[in-house]
Structures are given as structure tokens and as C-alpha cells.
Amino acid sequence: MNISIKQLFGRKPKSSSIAKQRLKLVITQDRFDVDDRVMTRLHHELAEVLAKYFEFSANSVKMDLKQEGNSYILVADFPYTKFHDTNMRQ
Amino acid sequence: MGKVIVVTSGKGGVGKTTSTANLGTALALLGKTVAVVDADVGLRNLDIVMGLESRIVYTSMDVIEKQCELSKALVRDRRVDGLMLLAASQKNNKDDIQPEQMKAICDKLRTTHDFVLVDSPAGIERGFSNASAGADEAIVVTTPDVSAIRDADRIIGLLQNARIEPINLVLNRFSPQLVGNGSMMDQADVLDILNIELIGVVPEDSGVITSTNRGIPLVYEDGSPGAQAYMRIARRLTGQRIPIHNFEQKGILNNILNWFTRKR
Ligand SMILES: Nc1ncnc2c1ncn2[C@@H]1O[C@H](COP(=O)(O)OP(=O)(O)OP(=O)(O)O)[C@@H](O)[C@H]1O
Ligand SMILES: [Mg+2]
Numbered sequence: 001m002n003i004s005i006k007q008l009f010g011r012k013p014k015s016s017s018i019a020k021q022r023l024k025l026v027i028t029q030d031r032f033d034v035d036d037r038v039m040t041r042l043h044h045e046l047a048e049v050l051a052k053y054f055e056f057s058a059n060s061v062k063m064d065l066k067q068e069g070n071s072y073i074l075v076a077d078f079p080y081t082k083f084h085d086t087n088m089r090q
Numbered sequence: 091m092g093k094v095i096v097v098t099s100g101k102g103g104v105g106k107t108t109s110t111a112n113l114g115t116a117l118a119l120l121g122k123t124v125a126v127v128d129a130d131v132g133l134r135n136l137d138i139v140m141g142l143e144s145r146i147v148y149t150s151m152d153v154i155e156k157q158c159e160l161s162k163a164l165v166r167d168r169r170v171d172g173l174m175l176l177a178a179s180q181k182n183n184k185d186d187i188q189p190e191q192m193k194a195i196c197d198k199l200r201t202t203h204d205f206v207l208v209d210s211p212a213g214i215e216r217g218f219s220n221a222s223a224g225a226d227e228a229i230v231v232t233t234p235d236v237s238a239i240r241d242a243d244r245i246i247g248l249l250q251n252a253r254i255e256p257i258n259l260v261l262n263r264f265s266p267q268l269v270g271n272g273s274m275m276d277q278a279d280v281l282d283i284l285n286i287e288l289i290g291v292v293p294e295d296s297g298v299i300t301s302t303n304r305g306i307p308l309v310y311e312d313g314s315p316g317a318q319a320y321m322r323i324a325r326r327l328t329g330q331r332i333p334i335h336n337f338e339q340k341g342i343l344n345n346i347l348n349w350f351t352r353k354r
Contacts, residue, residue: 014272019236020279027243027283034247 035065046076054080092123092200095207095327096225096254100241102212104233105262108298109320110209111139113229115307116324118173122204125164127195128178129221130211131187137177141305142167151179154191160198169310174203184216189223196224205327214248228254229289233263234275243284258289260323265294266337277334290323292316293337 043063050056062077097110107130114126127150128136137143148163153176160176167173176195179186192208199206210221222228228249232242242259249257261277268274277291295316301308308317309324315337322332 016269016272016275016279020275020283023236023239023283026240030240030244031247034244 032065039063039065047078050078050080053084054078055082055084056080092203092205093227094196094200094225095205095227095229096129096210096222097207097229097231098210098218098221098245098249099212099231099238100214100243100245101232101238104238105231105260105292105298106212107135107139107209108302109229109231109260109262109292110136110207111307112309112317112320113324113327114173114205114207115140115167115170116309116320117205117207117327118167118170119309119321120324120328121172122328123172123202124205124207125174125176125199125203127176127199127206127208129192129208129217131178131217131220132180132183133211134178134180136209137165137175138305139302140167140175140307142175142177143305146175146177149177149179150192150195151182151186153195154187160195172203184211184220187220189219192220193224214244218245218248222249222252222254225254228257229260230257230284230286231260231262232280232284234261234269234280239275239280239283246284246286257286259284259286260290260292261288262292263294264291264337269337288334289326290319291335291337292319292323 043061046063047058047061056078060077060079064075066073066075097106097113099106110126114124117124126136126140128134129150130136131151134149137146142165145165147165148158150163152158153160153163164174164176167175176199196206196208206224208221208225211217230242230245230249232238246257249255259281261280264277265274269276277288281288293315295308295314297308297311297314297316301311308314309320311317319335322335325332
């Protein structure tokens with residue numbers, strides 16, 4: 001056993017708490033990276049469908065995934081300039 | 091109709107094969123009919139861990155290539171009733187098998203066995219897709235360290251996408267001593283991160299190593315902590331409700347010792 005006075009009385013956080021903290025951060029990031037690819041695909045597909053009904057510029061579109069407790073909320077902003085009348089009457 | 095359960099992990103060397111061998115044997119000891127399937131094509135180990143390596147004649151590859159019937163490729167474990175092993179081919183590699191072919195084998199095995207346990211290779215590639223192709227449920231094995239847990243989270247994501255559920259966690263190589271002195275995460279920490287159901291905690295046990303040396307799964311022998319842990323998990327798999335064992339409860343002397351030896 002090789003323990004110093006400093007180790008005995010120091011207030012450094014335990015390595016297990018550091019591990020947990022680091023893991024939580026990196027896993028949030030990992031999960032987001034995976035989601036990111038799906039989000040890009042969804043973005044394209046949503047835009048394709050919406051383009052049938054609305055006119056909008058592609059770069060004005062914003063999509064975001066927010067976590068609230070155990071569930072996710074998808075927020076999509078598609079600022080449109082006008083309806084395509086023909087499609088709306090069908 | 092039996093259940094097909096894939097035993098997987100992401101990171102290598104965390105105890106998938108050990109867990110498959112012991113849970114398969116434990117379920118058979120509880121009177122269930124069990125087929126354990128080695129899906130680690132090219133790096134097979136389940137046969138040697140179970141002590142059946144000298145009796146392998148055919149593998150899943152032979153079944154797929156229609157060189158032999160599935161029933162003929164199964165090796166019966168003579169030490170307990172109702173336990174069979176389907177070995178993986180050692181001379182092929184993971185890309186030689188298609189997920190649908192593995193699924194077909196699992197679907198056939200479930201008609202004759204209560205439990206089909208599939209030992210998955212490490213990784214998230216083809217070997218994993220093959221192993222999980224026919225699975226209804228999953229057991230994710232992890233050790234309480236950062237890399238194993240991170241990889242377990244990745245695998246859990248893939249299993250969820252494949253609609254495999256429930257996904258149960260086995261926390262392996264748990265050391266009450268290291269948890270006590272603050273240098274290992276405890277089960278609550280791990281569950282907080284991974285957010286799945288815990289089906290059991292297996293302590294670090296030197297008996298695992300000696301039993302592997304002998305080719306006799308731990309659960310056949312004494313009531314070592316590891317053997318007891320695997321027996322409890324097997325009972326939970328059969329639907330029995332058994333509270334999770336708390337390895338951290340130790341006498342006051344231990345707590346005092348821990349206080350003096352705690353690491354930060
Ligand atoms: N609870 C335990 N106590 C002590 N040693 C253990 C325990 N569990 C596993 N081991 C040891 O860890 C090593 C790896 O175990 P095992 O082969 O089961 O892992 P694996 O996940 O199947 O590995 P791979 O990814 O290579 O297939 C073995 O030497 C085994 O004896
Ligand atoms: Mg293995």
C-alpha cells in the first residue's frame with residue numbers, strides 16, 4: 001500500500017466519477033453523430049415533399065433535434081414564400 | 091417456439107463467449123433445451139471454452155452449403171441434457187455467410203429448442219449483422235470501463251434500429267473492491283449511461299480462467315461467485331424474478347480498509 005498524506009486528505013474527485021462524466025459527454029456526441037446522418041436524409045426527403053406544396057429557398061430550412069428527458073423533439077423551420085396553388089386545389 | 095438471443099458487445103474481449111457458454115449450460119441445468127451457436131466465423135472459440143472442441147465435425151458453413159443436415163452438425167454436450175453446440179467454420183470468414191442464412195438456421199433451431207444463444211463476434215460489421223439477423227432479444231455484455239461502455243452504447247443503438255428487444259445488460263468483471271475505493275463505476279453509473287435493463291452483474295472471478303483452461307463451464311462446478319451470478323441470470327431469462335445481487339455490501343472492516351486504500 002502506497003498512499004501519501006495528500007491522497008488521504010486531498011479532495012480530488014474519484015476516477016470513477018471522472019469516467020462517468022467523460023462517458024456521458026462522449027456518448028451524447030456519438031449518438032448525435034449517428035442521428036446526424038439520418039437527419040440529413042430526412043431533411044432532403046422532407047424538402048422534396050414540401051416542395052410540391054410550397055415555394056421556399058433550400059438554405060432557409062432549419063432542422064433541429066432536441067432532447068427533453070427521455071424523448072426527442074424534432075423542430076423543423078421551413079419559411080415559405082408562397083403556396084403552389086395548383087397543388088393545393090387537387 | 092424457442093427464443094433466439096444474441097450475445098453481443100461491440101468491444102472485444104469483454105466476456106461474450108464466456109457468458110454464452112455459462113448461460114447456455116445454466117439454462118440446460120435448469121431443464122431447458124438450449125442450442126448455443128458460434129457466430130464468430132474464422133475466430134471460433136465457443137467450442138474450446140465449452141470443452142467440445144475435439145468433437146466438432148461439421149459447422150454452420152456446412153449446413154449453409156448443404157453439406158450436412160442441421161441436426162447432424164449439432165454437437166450434444168454429454169454432461170447435461172438438452173444442450174447442443176453449433177460451431178462456426180474456422181477456415182471461412184464473416185463475409186462468406188449472409189444474414190438471411192444465419193436467420194434461417196436460428197429459425198430452424200427455435201422449433202426444437204427453448205433457447206438459442208448466438209455468440210457474436212466483436213465489432214459492428216458483418217459479423218454482428220450475421221449474429222443478430224435471427225435474434226428476437228439481445229444480451230449486451232460490457233465491463234465497467236469507458237471503452238467497453240462506449241462501444242456497448244453504439245451496439246445498443248444498432249440493436250434498437252433492428253427492433254430487437256428487450257436488450258438486457260450483463261455487467262461483467264465487476265470488482266466490489268475497486269468500486270468501494272472509487273476507481274470503478276458501479277452498476278448505477280453504468281445503467282445511468284446506457285439506459286437499458288440490467289439482467290445481471292458477474293464479478294471478476296479467477297474461476298472463469300481456470301474453468302476455461304479445463305473446458306468446463308463455471309456453472310457445472312462449485313458455487314463460485316461467477317457461477318452463482320450466471321445461474322441467477324439464467325433464472326431471470328426463464329422468467330423468474332430474482333433481485334439483482336448487491337456485491338457492494340461488505341462488512342465495516344472492509345469499509346474502513348476501503349477508506350484507507352481508496353484511489354482517486
Ligand atoms: N468474470 C470474469 N472474471 C475473470 N475473467 C473473465 C471474466 N469474464 C471473462 N474473463 C476472461 O476474459 C477473457 C475474454 O473473455 P471472452 O473470450 O469470453 O470474451 P469475448 O467477448 O468473447 O471476446 P472476443 O470479442 O474476442 O470474442 C477470457 O480470458 C476470459 O477468461
Ligand atoms: Mg468471443
